Amino acid sequence: MNHGKNHSYAPLAGYLFISPWLIGFAILTVWPMIQSLYYSFTDFSLLSPPRWIGMQNFKEISEDRFFYNSLKVTFTFVITSVPARLVFALFVAMLLNQKIRGIGLYRTIIYLPSLIGGSVAVAVLWKNIFGMTGFINHITALFGIAPKNWIGTPGTALGTLVTLSVWQFGSAMIIFLAGLKQIPGELYEASSVDGAGKLRQFFTVTLPMLSPVIFFNLIMGLINSFQSFTAAFVITGGGPLNSTEMYALYLYEKAFAALHMGYASALAWILLAIVAVATAINFLVSKYWVFYENDTGGNR
Amino acid sequence: MKITLKITSLVIASLVLAITAAGCSSLGVKDEGQPNETTNANATAHDKPIKLRIMWWGSQARHDATLKILDLYTKEHPNVTFETQYQGFDGYLDKLTTQAAAKNAPDIIQMDAAWLADWNGRGQLADLSSLNTKDIDPKVLDTGKYNGKLTAVPLGFNAWGMIYDKAALEKLGVAEPKDGYTWDDYFKMVEEIKPKLHKGQYVIKDGTTDTEQYAAFQLSKGKGWPITADGKFNYDKETWLEWTKKFAQLRKEGVVPPPDVQLADKDLDPTADMLVNGNLLFKGLHAAQVSAYDSLKPGAIGVAAMPQGVQAGGWLKATFYFSISQDSQYKEESMKFIDWFINDQKAGEIGGTTRGIPISNNVLEFLKPAFSIGDKLTVEMINKTALNSQVFNPGPPGWADFGKEAKDIREQLMFEKMTPEQAYDALMKAAKKYEK
Numbered sequence: 001m002n003h004g005k006n007h008s009y010a011p012l013a014g015y016l017f018i019s020p021w022l023i024g025f026a027i028l029t030v031w032p033m034i035q036s037l038y039y040s041f042t043d044f045s046l047l048s049p050p051r052w053i054g055m056q057n058f059k060e061i062s063e064d065r066f067f068y069n070s071l072k073v074t075f076t077f078v079i080t081s082v083p084a085r086l087v088f089a090l091f092v093a094m095l096l097n098q099k100i101r102g103i104g105l106y107r108t109i110i111y112l113p114s115l116i117g118g119s120v121a122v123a124v125l126w127k128n129i130f131g132m133t134g135f136i137n138h139i140t141a142l143f144g145i146a147p148k149n150w151i152g153t154p155g156t157a158l159g160t161l162v163t164l165s166v167w168q169f170g171s172a173m174i175i176f177l178a179g180l181k182q183i184p185g186e187l188y189e190a191s192s193v194d195g196a197g198k199l200r201q202f203f204t205v206t207l208p209m210l211s212p213v214i215f216f217n218l219i220m221g222l223i224n225s226f227q228s229f230t231a232a233f234v235i236t237g238g239g240p241l242n243s244t245e246m247y248a249l250y251l252y253e254k255a256f257a258a259l260h261m262g263y264a265s266a267l268a269w270i271l272l273a274i275v276a277v278a279t280a281i282n283f284l285v286s287k288y289w290v291f292y293e294n295d296t297g298g299n300r
Numbered sequence: 301m302k303i304t305l306k307i308t309s310l311v312i313a314s315l316v317l318a319i320t321a322a323g324c325s326s327l328g329v330k331d332e333g334q335p336n337e338t339t340n341a342n343a344t345a346h347d348k349p350i351k352l353r354i355m356w357w358g359s360q361a362r363h364d365a366t367l368k369i370l371d372l373y374t375k376e377h378p379n380v381t382f383e384t385q386y387q388g389f390d391g392y393l394d395k396l397t398t399q400a401a402a403k404n405a406p407d408i409i410q411m412d413a414a415w416l417a418d419w420n421g422r423g424q425l426a427d428l429s430s431l432n433t434k435d436i437d438p439k440v441l442d443t444g445k446y447n448g449k450l451t452a453v454p455l456g457f458n459a460w461g462m463i464y465d466k467a468a469l470e471k472l473g474v475a476e477p478k479d480g481y482t483w484d485d486y487f488k489m490v491e492e493i494k495p496k497l498h499k500g501q502y503v504i505k506d507g508t509t510d511t512e513q514y515a516a517f518q519l520s521k522g523k524g525w526p527i528t529a530d531g532k533f534n535y536d537k538e539t540w541l542e543w544t545k546k547f548a549q550l551r552k553e554g555v556v557p558p559p560d561v562q563l564a565d566k567d568l569d570p571t572a573d574m575l576v577n578g579n580l581l582f583k584g585l586h587a588a589q590v591s592a593y594d595s596l597k598p599g600a601i602g603v604a605a606m607p608q609g610v611q612a613g614g615w616l617k618a619t620f621y622f623s624i625s626q627d628s629q630y631k632e633e634s635m636k637f638i639d640w641f642i643n644d645q646k647a648g649e650i651g652g653t654t655r656g657i658p659i660s661n662n663v664l665e666f667l668k669p670a671f672s673i674g675d676k677l678t679v680e681m682i683n684k685t686a687l688n689s690q691v692f693n694p695g696p697p698g699w700a701d702f703g704k705e706a707k708d709i710r711e712q713l714m715f716e717k718m719t720p721e722q723a724y725d726a727l728m729k730a731a732k733k734y735e736k
Contacts, residue, residue, distance in 0.1 A: 040447050046401040066704075133563040133571060151562035154715060240563050241711050256394045259309050 027157035040266035046258045058268035066154040067267070069242050070250040077158060077246060078225040086217055089169040090210075107177070114170020123164070125232035127151060130160045130235075151236050154243040161231045161244055174216045179213030180206070211290040219279060226275045247271055311465060347379045350633050353406035355385040357392040359568050362654040367545055367701055369647050373637060380633060404611050405625040407634045411452050414618050418696035419623070424629050426624040433637050435660040440618050441665065443692075453638060454618030456656025459587040459605075459685035461614050466602030468581055472496045477604045479684060483520060486607040487546065493581065494555045503532035504575070504582045505565065506556040508547045508714040511575050511585045511706070513606075519690045520609030531696035533731035535723055542711060544720040551714075559714045560673045587618045587681040588656040591674030599673065603681040605688070614685040617692035619656035653678040700733060703731040 015022070017026050034134040040057060043049035085249035096107050116122055129135045137147035150156045187205045196204065206215075232238060238245035238253070251271070256262035358624045363386050367422070370382045377496050385406060389396075389448045393415065399405045411419070425677060428450045433441055436454070444452035469476055477486065490503045497503070515526055523536040552557045557565075557574070565580070566572040568589065573601055574580035584606070585593075594601050606613030622641070624634045641647055646662035653675040658664045671679065706727060715725040 046397065066708075108605070131572070149560040149564040152560035223713065240559070240712070241715055241717070242708060253704075256398055256705075259397060 004244065005021050013253060035264040036268055037275065039262050041231045041268050042262040043260075044262040044265075046261050047259070050262060053262070057263050058270075059219045061266060061270065066242065066245070066250060068141055070245050073158065073243065073245055074228075074247040077162060077165075077228060078222065081228075082163065082218065082221045082225050084171050085166045085172060086214065088166050089172035089217070090214075092169060093173045096173070096177055096204075097180045110173060111170045114168055114173075120230060120234055123231050126160065126164050126231070127137060128233045152240050154241045157236050157240060157244045157273055161228075161235065162237075164231050165225065165228065175213055176210070179210050183209045208291050214291055215282075215286050217291045218283060222278055222282065223275055226271065226278070307544070315467065320514040325439070329562075333436040337669070345525070349379050349381070351381050351383055351387070352408060352629055352630055352634055352637060353383045355396065356410035356589050357387055357389045358654070360474065361592050361595060362615065365651050365654045368650045369641065372498060372646060372650065374639060376608060376730050380637070389512045400625070400627075403419070403627045406629055407628040408621050408638065410620055410627060411623045413617065413692070413694035416452055416621070416694065418445070420451055424735060425451035425628050426626050426628065427451065428624065428635065429681070431635060432643055435643065435662040437659075437661070440659065442622050443694075452621035452623045454621055454659050455642065456588060456619040456659050457616065457682055458619040458656040459614055459616050459682045459689070460516065461587060461606055461683070461685050462582060462604045463575070463590060463593060463680045464582045464604065465577060465578070465580075465600055467600035468578065469525065469602070471538040476602055477607075479605070479693070481604070481607055483517065483607040483609055483613070490555055490582075492549070492551070494553065501579050501581075502557045502561075503548075503555050503580075505574075505580065505584075506547050506551060506562050506649065506714055508544055509562075509707070509710040510584060511710075514540075514543055514664075516584070516606040516613035516615075517689075519615075520537045520613040521612050522609070522611045525693045527693075527695065527699060527702070527731070529693045529696055529736055531699060531734065534734060535727055540724050541720050542619065544723065548716075548720070559711075562714075568596070570596060574675055586619070587678045587685075588653070590677045590681055591653050594672075594674035594677055601677060603677050603684065605681070610688050611638075612685075612688040615690040616682065616685055617694075640735070657682055692701055696734075698736075700736050702731060 039050055041054055043053050043056070045051035092110065096103065096110065113122075121278065124285060131137075132147065132149045132152075134150075141147060148156075150160050183206065188201055191201050191205055194198060227248050228246050229252065232244050232246045232249045233252070235243040238249050247267070248271070251264050251267045254260045254267060341581070354370070356362070358366075360414065366386065367384065370384065374381055383406075385395075393412075394410065405424070411425075416425075425446075428444075429452065431453055433450070433453065440454050440457065441450070442686060443455050444450055448453075464476070466476065474489065474496075477489070493503045498577050507517075511526075517528055518524070518536055518539045521536070523539055524534050526533075526535045528534050547556060549557070554561070557580075560576075564572060565574045567583075567585075570576060574585050576593070585604075590601065590603060622638050624631055624638070628634055631669070642660050643663065645663055645666045648658050648660070648667055649670070651658065652667070652672070657679060658667060667675075679688075709718070709723050709726045709730065713717045713720065713733075
């Protein structure tokens with residue numbers, strides 16, 4: 001064997017090694033995507049073969065008031081839950097970044113609920129907490145507020161879902177914590193020599209140094225929130241008055257309850273476009289506030 | 301960082317575990333399916349081991365009884381075992397259709413009258429004509445036929461009527477509704493009761509969102525079903541306005557619960573059902589659910605027919621049906637089981653009235669002497685309704701999506717985001733899409 005030959009085999013060997021993933025990606029992700037793209041131009045009830053109808057689905061969607069309602073609900077959810085969760089996760093991460101005894105134990109205990117945070121079981125728990133005879137009503141009763149059904153009132157139902165989403169801060173918190181650990185201690189020392197207080201340090205050292213991590217969490221949170229489904233499905237079922245009918249839930253209803261697979265596929269592609277645009281905007285804006293270590297800040 | 305790593309590896313490990321477990325179980329199902337077809341092909345049909353898949357919805361009482369019945373069948377036919385899927389009504393149809401789309405529907409399926417037209421239209425239900433149905437009232441049996449062929453066999457008699465908290469009425473010194481009472485009597489009684497109740501207690505639910513009760517109200521005026529069986533919008537404007545304005549007034553007076561409280565009420569949920577926890581006195585209900593209420597509130601339940609107008613309000617129907625999937629490999633075995641299920645006295649004894657009054661007259665006669673209080677209440681509601689009843693309408697095919705629009709409009713009305721007149725126009729407009 002000579003070097004040249006070895007060199008020419010290398011890419012092939014590489015592809016072979018990642019082939020299990022590649023095959024899985026092709027069969028389980030790319031192929032279904034192509035299929036759903038095709039279905040989005042058809043009338044497909046799942047039980048009879050799809051029938052080509054061109055742009056009809058998209059035209060109907062543009063006149064569908066439940067579609068616009070679900071967009072409104074989803075955007076409200078994303079705009080409130082994503083920043084709230086980021087702030088809360090950063091806050092907890094900073095608390096857990098203290099040098100005190102047994103911090104490892106605290107970190108584990110505080111992270112633990114997040115392992116089950118997205119599950120149906122927690123959603124059911126939430127339903128009870130905010131329900132008529134739930135924990136929240138017991139608390140508010142102490143202040144003389146009449147009990148109400150938080151998940152049955154159009155004004156507060158979405159709020160309960162946002163709270164649940166904020167409570168699922170764990171994975172963002174872990175990433176923040178790792179990011180905080182990476183910030184060199186010298187920066188804090190230098191800034192304190194220069195007379196910066198804790199608050200000043202937070203805004204001039206911590207936040208800029210952490211900005212790539214914040215950006216990462218923002219993008220992940222954004223994508224996840226746009227597709228949020230479980231909580232709305234289990235806790236509110238989209239009600240009351242469709243005030244919690246998230247996009248993904250409406251899509252599911254169209255696909256599996258009403259059996260309009262073609263229509264639902266079209267909805268799915270519209271969501272993909274929306275998420276792509278939202279992510280792209282964030283990447284563009286990120287130039288102005290995200291600093292990488294090799295960055296000199298010259299971009300500004 | 302170390303802890304992060306640990307946690308990450310823990311997550312990954314549990315994910316891997318979950319995925320392998322899922323993989324194994326799906327393989328497992330396949331493994332069980334294969335030998336039945338191949339290795340045992342030359343065994344006699346009688347002792348060939350068979351696993352029938354069966355799916356139903358219902359309350360805990362029905363689940364318990366059904367599982368016992370299946371055990372009994374396996375005892376009598378040791379080669380037949382069952383793979384069961386059972387749950388509440390919510391989400392049942394979604395799950396079933398998805399399985400059917402994958403050509404993987406259970407062999408034996410509990411079906412609702414409202415779905416039969418669509419399923420038959422797609423040819424998904426097997427012919428059940430060879431079943432022994434001689435003990436079934438032909439009028440009820442006919443509701444399971446499609447183009448003259450039996451594809452769904454009714455499992456019980458049912459009625460749409462009213463239940464109430466008899467114990468609470470006695471305590472309040474209010475007389476129970478008499479046979480043949482009218483809507484006027486009903487509303488008058490409701491308003492008389494209100495001042496006697498505590499805070500947080502209500503007499504009846506807000507009927508604005510209740511499609512069944514509104515249908516009963518419109519039927520009692522002799523104006524027919526709001527959506528006719530052949531797919532016509534038939535909400536009578538005057539009746540609709542009378543009904544919704546009446547409830548707007550009752551809402552204001554606190555006779556019916558405010559919308560958010562009403563939405564928290566969940567039928568037969570031990571903590572969330574308002575009638576069970578003593579916060580509601582009357583509820584519109586199917587007779588087949590009465591014994592479940594009696595088990596949650598023993599001895600306190602009374603039953604009545606729906607109030608009347610110039611005509612009857614309530615209706616008789618079959619509770620629901622058993623069908624066999626067209627994709628089933630074991631049509632004959634499934635048929636044998638259903639035959640036994642509806643005609644066997646021991647099976648009927650275990651089932652009681654958990655699927656309504658047993659459909660076979662033979663089984664019914666056998667069971668009658670041993671009926672429990674809950675069973676007797678079920679019979680009583682059906683008999684009271686039978687005195688004067690309407691013909692049931694399962695709804696026209698192709699109108700499934702109208703339900704979502706109608707629910708939204710009715711809820712907007714209940715939350716007072718619309719006037720009754722606007723709601724009527726909105727309903728009429730929404731229905732246009734479905735009328736043929």
